[in-house]
Amino acid sequence: MSEIICIANQKGGVGKTTTAVNLSASLAGNNKKVLLVDIDPQSNATTSLGFSRSDYEFNIYHTLIGSKKISEVILKTSIKNLDLAPSNIGLVGIEKEYYNAGKKDRELILKEKIKDIAGEYDYIIIDSPPALGPITINALSASDSVIIPIQCEFFALEGLAQLLNTVSLLKKTINPTLKIRGFLPTMFSTQNNLSKQVLSDLTHHFKDQLFRIKKNKECIVVPRNVRIAESPSFGQPVTEYASGSKGSIAYENLAKAIIVGA
Ligand SMILES: Nc1ncnc2c1ncn2[C@@H]1O[C@H](COP(=O)(O)OP(=O)(O)OP(=O)(O)O)[C@@H](O)[C@H]1O
Numbered sequence: 001m002s003e004i005i006c007i008a009n010q011k012g013g014v015g016k017t018t019t020a021v022n023l024s025a026s027l028a029g030n031n032k033k034v035l036l037v038d039i040d041p042q043s044n045a046t047t048s049l050g051f052s053r054s055d056y057e058f059n060i061y062h063t064l065i066g067s068k069k070i071s072e073v074i075l076k077t078s079i080k081n082l083d084l085a086p087s088n089i090g091l092v093g094i095e096k097e098y099y100n101a102g103k104k105d106r107e108l109i110l111k112e113k114i115k116d117i118a119g120e121y122d123y124i125i126i127d128s129p130p131a132l133g134p135i136t137i138n139a140l141s142a143s144d145s146v147i148i149p150i151q152c153e154f155f156a157l158e159g160l161a162q163l164l165n166t167v168s169l170l171k172k173t174i175n176p177t178l179k180i181r182g183f184l185p186t187m188f189s190t191q192n193n194l195s196k197q198v199l200s201d202l203t204h205h206f207k208d209q210l211f212r213i214k215k216n217k218e219c220i221v222v223p224r225n226v227r228i229a230e231s232p233s234f235g236q237p238v239t240e241y242a243s244g245s246k247g248s249i250a251y252e253n254l255a256k257a258i259i260v261g262a
Pocket residue numbers: 011012013014015016017018019040042044128129130186187188222223224225226228229230232247
């Protein structure tokens with residue numbers, strides 16, 4: 001079966017999409033069959049892989065409302081081994097439907113839909129929106145684990161307690177096996193003392209939950225890197241756009257840590 005990993009943090013702009021896209025591409029580069037599910041109405045992951053609205057007729061919204069199977073919305077990307085279930089701004093409509101009274105098991109819709117194709121992929125990576133609403137709850141309910149990107153900036157840990165509470169509530173209810181796969185420090189800047197402070201706080205609080213390629217090795221930190229910021233506008237993961245760059249190496253290391261289960 002596939003390992004399903006959700007990238008989540010309700011704080012906006014912390015590197016969720018960047019992590020989802022580049023981790024997916026790096027796993028694919030390691031000969032793993034990967035499906036990236038874009039479940040954010042902003043559709044940034046879809047755009048980052050070079051797709052524009054006119055390139056696809058159906059998206060994950062159609063799957064969630066039941067008019068298309070997930071296999072019918074999946075697109076092949078230009079990267080070998082990497083498929084995409086795209087999103088579209090229309091996905092905002094799902095929240096309204098979700099709140100329609102009487103919808104049974106509404107937290108489990110995505111989980112049900114993913115079951116159809118789960119055996120076809122080694123990894124399914126889900127990029128979630130910056131909110132703890134129904135879409136993110138569906139994403140977390142469908143996942144084996146969650147990666148939480150933390151931006152190395154002021155207010156980094158703000159709202160984290162709420163996210164961790166949500167995860168533990170889901171564990172107690174509909175997804176008992178949900179794990180925190182790890183915290184990923186993002187946009188780390190060596191010249192910035194605040195960045196260093198946040199990283200030191202993270203290391204202090206979550207020492208055993210940071211990613212490492214090998215035990216007792218340094219933890220994986222994604223640097224603030226211009227190549228990472230540029231790559232979406234070229235419709236490419238940084239691993240393709242600027243392989244060998246510091247940003248690319250960080251995500252390649254993250255993929256290795258995931259594969260070895262560190
Ligand atoms: N390591 C990095 N170095 C430089 N820029 C980065 C880095 N990581 C992300 N960015 C840039 O920061 C912005 C926010 O990143 P991203 O879209 O991945 O965050 P997000 O958490 O998905 O945002 P949202 O909450 O809106 O979905 C983007 O413009 C992205 O290109």
